[in-house]
Amino acid sequence: MPLDPLSSTFAALADPTRRAILARLALGETSVMELAKPFDMSLPAISKHLKVLEHAGLISRGREAQWRPCRIAPSSFKQVDGWLGNFRRFWDESFNRLDGLLEEMKAEEAAKAPPHTTRKVRVKKEKQRGRTRG
Amino acid sequence: MPLDPLSSTFAALADPTRRAILARLALGETSVMELAKPFDMSLPAISKHLKVLEHAGLISRGREAQWRPCRIAPSSFKQVDGWLGNFRRFWDESFNRLDGLLEEMKAEEAAKAPPHTTRKVRVKKEKQRGRTRG
DNA sequence: CATTTACTTAGCTCATCGGTTAAATAACCT
DNA sequence: AGGTTATTTAACCGATGAGCTAAGTAAATG
CATH class of the missing domain: 1.10.10.10 (Winged helix-like DNA-binding domain superfamily/Winged helix DNA-binding domain)
Structure with a gap:
C-alpha cells in the first residue's frame, strides 16, 4: 500500500x-x-x-x-x-497578517517621531525581516 | 549512530x-x-x-x-x-531575480495611487524572499 | 556481431519503524 | 494508603528501507 x-x-x-x-x-x-x-x-x-x-x-x-x-x-x-506554510507563523513572526499590520502602523508612527524611538524601530525592522505577504 | x-x-x-x-x-x-x-x-x-x-x-x-x-x-x-529555500526558484516563479525586478517595476508603476510610504521597502523585501501573494 | 558504457533488476542481509499488549511510573484524589 | 488518570517503558512482530553483489537490459561503438 x-x-x-x-x-x-x-x-x-x-x-x-x-x-x-x-x-x-x-x-x-x-x-x-x-x-x-x-x-x-x-x-x-x-x-x-x-x-x-x-x-x-x-x-x-x-x-x-x-x-x-x-x-x-x-x-x-x-x-x-x-504544507510547511501551515506552520510558518510559528517561526516567521512577521508572517502573521495582524502582526504585519501592527508593525506597519508602528513604522508609520515612528517615521514621524525622531531619535528616541530609534530602538523601537530597529526592533520592528528585525521582526519585519522575512515578511512576505501583506 | x-x-x-x-x-x-x-x-x-x-x-x-x-x-x-x-x-x-x-x-x-x-x-x-x-x-x-x-x-x-x-x-x-x-x-x-x-x-x-x-x-x-x-x-x-x-x-x-x-x-x-x-x-x-x-x-x-x-x-x-x-533547506527548501535552496530549491525555491524551481517552483516559485517570482523568486528569481529577473522576475523580482519585473515585479518591482510593476509595483513602482502601480504606486501612483496608494498612499504608503513603506511601499518601496515592502516590495524590496518581497523580491528578496521571492514570495508574493498571487 | 562482440564489446563497452550506462544503467536497472533480482535477491539477499541487517537495521529500523510502526504497531501491538502488558507492565511500570507518576501525580492527583479520596 | 489505595485507587484513578495520564503517560512511558519493555518486549515482541511483521514490514519496509538502505546497502551489497551478481546478473540483466539497452544503446553506442569497434
Missing part, C-alpha cells in the same frame, strides 16, 4: 544521500554516473535512491541514448512548501 | 499520523490523551510518535501534574524551510 504523496516526499527527503543528489541537481540536469561520483556507494544504491526521488515526484528522468538524465521536478517541492 | 538533524526531521514528517498531530498542535498546546483521541491507535503508539517528533525538534513538551502538554517547536520547521 503506497504512502500518500506527502509522506513519500518527506520520506525521500529524509536521506542525506538523496538530499545531496537533489543539491547537485539544483545546479543542473545530469546523468546517473555523474550523480554517483561523489558517493562511496554502489551504482545500484544510487539507482534506488533515484527511483525513490522519482517516485516522490522530486525529480524526473529523460532518455538520451544510454543515459537517463535527471532533473529537479518542482511539484513535490511546492507541495512540501505548501 | 543518530541521523543528522535534517534527516530526523524529514523522517518525522514522513508519517501522516505525526503530521496530523502537528496539525492539531498548530491549533494550540494540548495533552497526549487529547492528541490520541482522533486516532484508532494505542496510546503507546501515540507516545512513540510524540517521542519521534520531539527528537526531531518539531515539538517540545512540558509538565503539568500528570499531563505532558505538547506544543509546536519552531526551530526544525525553520530549518526545513531554510
Whole structure:
C-alpha cells in the first residue's frame, strides 16, 4: 500500500544521500554516473535512491541514448512548501497578517517621531525581516 | 549512530499520523490523551510518535501534574524551510531575480495611487524572499 | 556481431519503524 | 494508603528501507 504523496516526499527527503543528489541537481540536469561520483556507494544504491526521488515526484528522468538524465521536478517541492506554510507563523513572526499590520502602523508612527524611538524601530525592522505577504 | 538533524526531521514528517498531530498542535498546546483521541491507535503508539517528533525538534513538551502538554517547536520547521529555500526558484516563479525586478517595476508603476510610504521597502523585501501573494 | 558504457533488476542481509499488549511510573484524589 | 488518570517503558512482530553483489537490459561503438 503506497504512502500518500506527502509522506513519500518527506520520506525521500529524509536521506542525506538523496538530499545531496537533489543539491547537485539544483545546479543542473545530469546523468546517473555523474550523480554517483561523489558517493562511496554502489551504482545500484544510487539507482534506488533515484527511483525513490522519482517516485516522490522530486525529480524526473529523460532518455538520451544510454543515459537517463535527471532533473529537479518542482511539484513535490511546492507541495512540501505548501504544507510547511501551515506552520510558518510559528517561526516567521512577521508572517502573521495582524502582526504585519501592527508593525506597519508602528513604522508609520515612528517615521514621524525622531531619535528616541530609534530602538523601537530597529526592533520592528528585525521582526519585519522575512515578511512576505501583506 | 543518530541521523543528522535534517534527516530526523524529514523522517518525522514522513508519517501522516505525526503530521496530523502537528496539525492539531498548530491549533494550540494540548495533552497526549487529547492528541490520541482522533486516532484508532494505542496510546503507546501515540507516545512513540510524540517521542519521534520531539527528537526531531518539531515539538517540545512540558509538565503539568500528570499531563505532558505538547506544543509546536519552531526551530526544525525553520530549518526545513531554510533547506527548501535552496530549491525555491524551481517552483516559485517570482523568486528569481529577473522576475523580482519585473515585479518591482510593476509595483513602482502601480504606486501612483496608494498612499504608503513603506511601499518601496515592502516590495524590496518581497523580491528578496521571492514570495508574493498571487 | 562482440564489446563497452550506462544503467536497472533480482535477491539477499541487517537495521529500523510502526504497531501491538502488558507492565511500570507518576501525580492527583479520596 | 489505595485507587484513578495520564503517560512511558519493555518486549515482541511483521514490514519496509538502505546497502551489497551478481546478473540483466539497452544503446553506442569497434
